[in-house]
Amino acid sequence: MRAAKFVSLLAGLLLLGLLVPAGCGKGQDQAGQAANSKAGNPAGYSLLVYSGAGLKSPVEEIGAAFQAQTGIKLTYTFGGAAQLNNQILLSKQGDVYLPGDTAELKPVQEKNLVAWEKNVVYHIPVLAVPKGNPAGIHKLADLGRPGVKVALGDSQATPLGKLADQLLKEHGLLDTVNKNVVVRTPTANELVVYLSTKQADAAVIWEENYQGAKDKLELLPLPELKDYVKTVPVAVLDCSQEKEPARQLAEFFTSPAAYQIWQKWGYKPVDR
Structure with a gap:
C-alpha cells in the first residue's frame, strides 16, 4: 500500500516537473511575441515630446502628420526652456525635445541626456x-x-x-x-x-x-x-525608452513634409 502511494506521489511530482517548464516556456514565448508585435507595430509606441511654447502650432501639426503616417501616439509638454529643462532633469523621462535655441540644450547635454540632435529652423x-x-x-x-x-x-x-x-x-x-x-x-x-x-x-x-x-x-x-537670430534644434533624449521611434520622429521634424508646415507658420529652414 505504501509502495503504491509512493509511486503515485512520484508520478505526480514528475508530471508537475514537466508542466512547470512548459508553463514558463509558454510565458516567455508570449512575452517574446508581444515584444516582436510591438517592434513590428509602431502603433504600440507612445512618445513624450517637450517643446518650447512658441513652437506649439507647427510642432503639433507636424506631430499629427507623423502620427497619421506611423500610428505612433504623441503627447506634449509645452513651456519655457527653463521649465522644460528642469522637468527633464528631475524626471529623466521623455523622448524628444525642441527648445527655442540650441543654447538651451546645454543643461541637458551636461547631464548626458542628449543622445542625438539636429538643427531644424531659424528663430528670427x-x-x-x-x-x-x-x-x-x-x-x-x-x-x-x-x-x-x-x-x-x-x-x-x-x-x-x-x-x-x-x-x-x-x-x-x-x-x-x-x-x-x-x-x-x-x-x-x-x-x-x-x-x-x-x-x-x-x-x-x-x-x-x-x-x-x-x-x-x-x-x-x-x-x-x-x-x-537663433536656431531651433530637435534632440532625442538619452532617457528615452523608445529611442528608435524617437529618432524617427526627430528626423521627421526635418523632413520635406515637415518643412512645408514650418514655412507655413513663418519659420525658415536651416541651411542643409
Missing part, C-alpha cells in the same frame, strides 16, 4: 508694436522714452528674453528700458497677448509669432536684431 527676433504703432516707436532707443510700455521675455526662462537683454545692454539701453518694462513673460506667446490687448507698446518677439496676429500687430524694421 523682431520688434513688434500694436497696429497703428500708437506710441510712435521707430528705433531701438525709443523703447527708453518716458511713458513707453515695454514687454520683454524673462531672461531667466526664455531665449527671447536673454537676447533682448543682450541687445539692449550692447547698445547701452538696458537700464533705461528696464524702467519702462511692464512685464517679463516666460513665453513669446504671452508677449503677443500683451501687444494685442495694448497693455504694451512694444515687444521683441519671434517673427513667426507675428504670423498668427497680423491683424493686431505690425513689425518695425530693426537692423540691430539681425545678429540675434
Whole structure:
C-alpha cells in the first residue's frame, strides 16, 4: 500500500516537473511575441515630446502628420526652456525635445541626456508694436522714452528674453528700458497677448509669432536684431525608452513634409 502511494506521489511530482517548464516556456514565448508585435507595430509606441511654447502650432501639426503616417501616439509638454529643462532633469523621462535655441540644450547635454540632435529652423527676433504703432516707436532707443510700455521675455526662462537683454545692454539701453518694462513673460506667446490687448507698446518677439496676429500687430524694421537670430534644434533624449521611434520622429521634424508646415507658420529652414 505504501509502495503504491509512493509511486503515485512520484508520478505526480514528475508530471508537475514537466508542466512547470512548459508553463514558463509558454510565458516567455508570449512575452517574446508581444515584444516582436510591438517592434513590428509602431502603433504600440507612445512618445513624450517637450517643446518650447512658441513652437506649439507647427510642432503639433507636424506631430499629427507623423502620427497619421506611423500610428505612433504623441503627447506634449509645452513651456519655457527653463521649465522644460528642469522637468527633464528631475524626471529623466521623455523622448524628444525642441527648445527655442540650441543654447538651451546645454543643461541637458551636461547631464548626458542628449543622445542625438539636429538643427531644424531659424528663430528670427523682431520688434513688434500694436497696429497703428500708437506710441510712435521707430528705433531701438525709443523703447527708453518716458511713458513707453515695454514687454520683454524673462531672461531667466526664455531665449527671447536673454537676447533682448543682450541687445539692449550692447547698445547701452538696458537700464533705461528696464524702467519702462511692464512685464517679463516666460513665453513669446504671452508677449503677443500683451501687444494685442495694448497693455504694451512694444515687444521683441519671434517673427513667426507675428504670423498668427497680423491683424493686431505690425513689425518695425530693426537692423540691430539681425545678429540675434537663433536656431531651433530637435534632440532625442538619452532617457528615452523608445529611442528608435524617437529618432524617427526627430528626423521627421526635418523632413520635406515637415518643412512645408514650418514655412507655413513663418519659420525658415536651416541651411542643409
